[in-house]
Amino acid sequence: MNDGYRNRALEAALASADVAGIGAALRTGQVVVPQLDEARIRVFPGDRGNQPPYEAMLFSSEEALETFLAEDTRRRAQLRGADALREFLSANLEEIAHVTFDPAGPNRFRAGIKDVLKTLGPKPHVDLRLPKAQEWYVVDMSDEDVRDYQLADLAAKVLPKVQRSKSEQPEWAQWMTTAKETAVDQGAAFLAYWLQRAARRPMGLAVALNRPSPFGQVRHPMQTEMTTVGERWVASPDRLYESRLTYSFPRRDLAELALPTVDLVIATLSWGDEA
Structure with a gap:
């Protein structure tokens, strides 16, 4: 992952809670995604704690990820584009209820998984x-x-x-x-x-x-x-x-x-x- 990466378009869209802007930023840029390992995306406890459905966390920058997982020694992440996000979310519709962007930031934004898929749009x-x-x-x-x-x-x-x-x-x-x-x-x-x-x-x-x-x-x-x-x-x-x-x-x-x-x-x- 590029050190210091940030998706400025996503940051701006989150600051104004612009759903259309968030979708455009996801389709045309990348986001920082927590990983369990090189292949598997990490998810987090949702409204039911450690029981499904879980919550996916996406970050507009490496800095936002580090703020959220500052004390986590297992912290690792990759940059993911729209196609990879679409594939992952579509495959886990029953396991993930919500997606939260920059959960530790001032512009935290939470949406249902189907709403995020909708704003990502179809595969080009x-x-x-x-x-x-x-x-x-x-x-x-x-x-x-x-x-x-x-x-x-x-x-x-x-x-x-x-x-x-x-x-x-x-x-x-x-x-x-x-x-x-x-x-x-x-x-x-x-x-x-x-x-x-x-x-x-x-x-x-x-x-x-x-x-x-x-x-x-x-x-x-x-x-x-x-x-x-x-x-x-x-x-x-x-x-x-x-x-x-x-x-x-x-x-x-x-x-x-x-x-x-x-x-x-x-x-x-x-x-x-x-x-």
């Missing part, structure tokens, strides 16, 4: 909806064997129809493999290839989309459109989450076809709840 999800009238091939990122089989099948059956020059096919096949490996390394949730002849030329584009993260959590690097590899950070309509879209194409002279298509892919992304 973004779908890669690909433009129509184009030959897109989606790769299954959930299974390594299936993913590799699909890529080999594309290189063997589709690529020769698009890139008819046999001397250039190995270079294009290597580009497809590199795009796949990059998507895997980045933990992408979706990967798709656009492979077809466009304006009488072979056209190839790979796009990979990461799962959403809280908006503003990542410091974006400087980006350029002058190479065959790039990335875009796409914000959800409410600007609470963002997702990284990585793209590549085989050759620079295809940029005039590839980059407008990247823009079109971004324009057709669908943000919503996971089913």
Whole structure:
């Protein structure tokens, strides 16, 4: 855990008892959560003492945690984001009745577990909806064997129809493999290839989309459109989450076809709840 961490947005929301603000601070930042060990979150006696239902304690800063557990030699904690909190609270609906924020602070705030889940909101999800009238091939990122089989099948059956020059096919096949490996390394949730002849030329584009993260959590690097590899950070309509879209194409002279298509892919992304 970062020494001296504090979620200033959460501190401000607690000070004004702003429920909507508390939810936004939880979704876009992290909180300090007491732990029993590296894996297990610690809960505390509730209204019935040591009998369930218990109470969860969350802290806006490391300092607030230390104030509450000053004499506890077993004190340990981790930073947790919205997804981890949502998962933990959802799994313990019957065991936890209330969640208290900064219990030893001047802005102590207590709420029912269902109310906290409501303010956390649903888990963010973004779908890669690909433009129509184009030959897109989606790769299954959930299974390594299936993913590799699909890529080999594309290189063997589709690529020769698009890139008819046999001397250039190995270079294009290597580009497809590199795009796949990059998507895997980045933990992408979706990967798709656009492979077809466009304006009488072979056209190839790979796009990979990461799962959403809280908006503003990542410091974006400087980006350029002058190479065959790039990335875009796409914000959800409410600007609470963002997702990284990585793209590549085989050759620079295809940029005039590839980059407008990247823009079109971004324009057709669908943000919503996971089913």
